[in-house]
Amino acid sequence: MISLTEENYLKALFHLSAGQGGKREAGTSELAEHLSVKPASVHDMLKKLKEKKLVEYEKYGKISLTTSGRNRAVEVIRKHRLWETFLYDKLGFNWDEIHEVAEQLEHIRSAKLIERLDKFLGYPRVDPHGDVIPNARGEWPKQVRTALTEATVGQVYKVLAVQDNSPVFLQQVIKSGLKIGARIRLVDRSAFDGMMEISINRSRQAISREMGGCIFVTEC
Amino acid sequence: MISLTEENYLKALFHLSAGQGGKREAGTSELAEHLSVKPASVHDMLKKLKEKKLVEYEKYGKISLTTSGRNRAVEVIRKHRLWETFLYDKLGFNWDEIHEVAEQLEHIRSAKLIERLDKFLGYPRVDPHGDVIPNARGEWPKQVRTALTEATVGQVYKVLAVQDNSPVFLQQVIKSGLKIGARIRLVDRSAFDGMMEISINRSRQAISREMGGCIFVTEC
DNA sequence: TATATAATTTAGGTAAGCCTAAAAATTAAA
DNA sequence: TTTAATTTTTAGGCTTACCTAAATTATATA
Ligand SMILES: [Mn+2]
Ligand SMILES: [Mn+2]
Ligand SMILES: [Mn+2]
Ligand SMILES: [Mn+2]
Numbered sequence: 213m214i215s216l217t218e219e220n221y222l223k224a225l226f227h228l229s230a231g232q233g234g235k236r237e238a239g240t241s242e243l244a245e246h247l248s249v250k251p252a253s254v255h256d257m258l259k260k261l262k263e264k265k266l267v268e269y270e271k272y273g274k275i276s277l278t279t280s281g282r283n284r285a286v287e288v289i290r291k292h293r294l295w296e297t298f299l300y301d302k303l304g305f306n307w308d309e310i311h312e313v314a315e316q317l318e319h320i321r322s323a324k325l326i327e328r329l330d331k332f333l334g335y336p337r338v339d340p341h342g343d344v345i346p347n348a349r350g351e352w353p354k355q356v357r358t359a360l361t362e363a364t365v366g367q368v369y370k371v372l373a374v375q376d377n378s379p380v381f382l383q384q385v386i387k388s389g390l391k392i393g394a395r396i397r398l399v400d401r402s403a404f405d406g407m408m409e410i411s412i413n414r415s416r417q418a419i420s421r422e423m424g425g426c427i428f429v430t431e432c
Numbered sequence: 433m434i435s436l437t438e439e440n441y442l443k444a445l446f447h448l449s450a451g452q453g454g455k456r457e458a459g460t461s462e463l464a465e466h467l468s469v470k471p472a473s474v475h476d477m478l479k480k481l482k483e484k485k486l487v488e489y490e491k492y493g494k495i496s497l498t499t500s501g502r503n504r505a506v507e508v509i510r511k512h513r514l515w516e517t518f519l520y521d522k523l524g525f526n527w528d529e530i531h532e533v534a535e536q537l538e539h540i541r542s543a544k545l546i547e548r549l550d551k552f553l554g555y556p557r558v559d560p561h562g563d564v565i566p567n568a569r570g571e572w573p574k575q576v577r578t579a580l581t582e583a584t585v586g587q588v589y590k591v592l593a594v595q596d597n598s599p600v601f602l603q604q605v606i607k608s609g610l611k612i613g614a615r616i617r618l619v620d621r622s623a624f625d626g627m628m629e630i631s632i633n634r635s636r637q638a639i640s641r642e643m644g645g646c647i648f649v650t651e652c
Numbered sequence: 653t654a655t656a657t658a659a660t661t662t663a664g665g666t667a668a669g670c671c672t673a674a675a676a677a678t679t680a681a682a
Numbered sequence: 683t684t685t686a687a688t689t690t691t692t693a694g695g696c697t698t699a700c701c702t703a704a705a706t707t708a709t710a711t712a
Pocket of ligand 3: 512516530531532534596597
């Protein structure tokens, strides 16, 4: 049996290291930061997760998920994104409200429930924030995504996804009129503060560096 | 903040004392039995719930819910029954599978979620087992229900509800062809073992005392 | 390379929910 | 009414998931 807390550690580890971006290995402090606990607590939990063969970890060494740990993490992420889709598509929740509730729903244990939910939603391939939903076997159609901060000035892009976990950010995106799937052109980026200007169906929009880091696009 | 465990204690107390049947006050051991914990654990929790003004309780005295405690219990029961309805009506779960999953879902915290779910389901008045769903203000349309074991031989009844928490019982009910809303006549009851015979659309069906105690009917 | 800074680990502690075993109070039986 | 059985409460412990403070190791800087 794997606890709700353990699931959250595995999910955090996945997002920090094995995740989409495929960043470097995460450290104790970074994990602690991400989970809003202290590094000492993370260390305790890592020992337990190692015991259970869900992570690989040596003292002062790097932390990584085992195949089993990764599978569990992906399962939780799949549930999270299906629930977000349910709340958005079926119950009419707003973009910025669904993540928090999905953080709870993702821990409900029932294989049948998630199967049936998937079917009920029509086997969606992305969640309302544009994030890919892994299938029942934990497979990802790996999408190539670039943060707007890394995009090339002059290029035309399609908005693929947005960061899902900050309501204030999402409210600002809603106000800006930007939507998943929108076609935009990166008009300019300031060398001073990273401030960007994009054109979206003929109108201009200012995007800060902070904002741009949370918006993911793909060339088109 | 009220924990998942505390919610389960309040719900158990409600079902044992303030509930539908409106039975006598529950004792420590009865509560313990119902929650599958030991009486000593119940005692610990009762002290905490008294602190929080959710139950009234004096040493060696009777246990009862405060208005606040009762309200919380009803809220959880409302959520439980709405989720059961969702699983049954929308996801096509079987009668005997929904209770267990609803035991988890009933603890999800989001006022908006439960409001929207209620609307999505079309404001159902009873759950799939025939139990009344309290409204958003915690009000019950109090239904008069008699266990089949207490019913009068010769009378015609309508099946109102069945006990929801035993999959094997529910599977047996499904096999017997008995459904919520069905019109039945209690043909006979043995003075020896309480065994009953009912007629349901012209066919005869044998019902044990154990079974009859879990089937609730109303005169019609 | 030596030293300062930062990250990690250890040690010792807390609160929630559970347990067993024993003591105390209540209730039922003789 | 006295004794026996049952129920409830107390005492002391355990596990999970946190914490702070101090020690240790690793990394960056001079
Ligand atoms: Mn999310
Ligand atoms: Mn979570
Ligand atoms: Mn139920
Ligand atoms: Mn419950």
